Amino acid sequence: MMDGPLYLQIADSLRQAILSGTYRPSDMLPSENELATLYATSRVTVRKSLAGLESEGLIKPRHGKGYFVLPPQNTMYTLYFGEQAAGGQFRFQEVNILVPEKKVVETLGLEQGQMAILTRRVLERDGKSVAYDEKYIPYERGVPSIEFEIGYAEFPDMFNKRFAPMSLRTEMTIGVETAPEYVCASLGLAAGTQLLVVGRRICTKEGKPVGCGRQYLTGDYGKLTAESGYYKTEKL
Amino acid sequence: MMDGPLYLQIADSLRQAILSGTYRPSDMLPSENELATLYATSRVTVRKSLAGLESEGLIKPRHGKGYFVLPPQNTMYTLYFGEQAAGGQFRFQEVNILVPEKKVVETLGLEQGQMAILTRRVLERDGKSVAYDEKYIPYERGVPSIEFEIGYAEFPDMFNKRFAPMSLRTEMTIGVETAPEYVCASLGLAAGTQLLVVGRRICTKEGKPVGCGRQYLTGDYGKLTAESGYYKTEKL
């Protein structure tokens, strides 16, 4: 009748019924056996459809009871933030090895007096300085050439050679702060300007910080966007 | 040997191998048949394990070839933003029906002269005003009692009675703006203060806007957090 695999047809049909309100949050779907009879197929195929809807966050099965429609999740958003995302070019302002300020020492969990590599960059677009960026990475003797790698890749990427690439986690905080003087100067702003600040910390899955950074975004450049809702996520 | 369902043991084992770097991005995993033999089980069970890892975003199968480890996704973050999240209490400042300013008319796609319901609220915590909130909803004659519902629920929730609850999508923009005078006044700030602004627009899945709002967050209150990384997402 229709095209495509049966399990997707069943999933589409159920999804449509949920999105259109035929089934509402906390409603129970027909049982696996009922659906199997209804679509003249096996229980295995029905289960595959339901597993898909479950991983989309639409439904949740309860053992011995049935499948229930979940309430909308409206406090969780997906945010896109890439350094190169909005175009422009980075100009290096400083690359240094030093004992960082106290705040960074805490964030990275550094030992007393331990050094870190610092990079400062200015993002320019259309000839204007629109964002300022600084990153700290704990300095370890004998780890070769990180000095040259730092700052040339999207932030978490630069650790892929030193750590298992899939084992890193990034924490982000977004806020407004009075930009330091050197940042204002570099961006051509009056001292004391308030800027959107995106702070990031990269940790291993054991929780050990391996790097942190801050970006100061000017109004021209800095608008973050996020979204939420039950929509099919397209493939990567 | 181990406990728990076999398919989870297999998934855990493979996940561990990926997170620890045994398999790295773009590497190919053993084939379904090899894994089935290796774990002395059926191909169906192995497929269930692999389907789980796929929905976690760790691997991707290619027809006729095999399963491949995906590169880390480091421009996508999960952000949590709830109005009630950080505690505090809302005090209503204004509830009105009016023709909104031009910017709102555009955002909501209103007809010339169409009215909207406006609410303005101040969020107070520990006796201090820490955030300001305003929301617009298109006004439609005959739609009962929205005037009374608006503002009493988490933003997208208030539409659940009028629309299929699962069919709504929220777009969010985050930026820094000079707060309007009435906002500064309500928050006890000097005129012209720069604040973190979270704008949201709720749309149906057909793309029709059904409401929008803005929140001005002061430094005391407004720190947004987000995260990214390959970690098992716990259940709801």
Added chain:
DNA sequence: AAGTGGTCTAGACCACTTC
């Protein structure tokens, strides 16, 4: 032709929930 993933079946047994 051989190997891979993609779809599907017709059972089986178990654990949980309800009556």
Added chain:
DNA sequence: AAGTGGTCTAGACCACTTT
């Protein structure tokens, strides 16, 4: 006891990729 979801099997056939 009957119904539900949870796990698992041992096949089958198809579509795609590589040799």
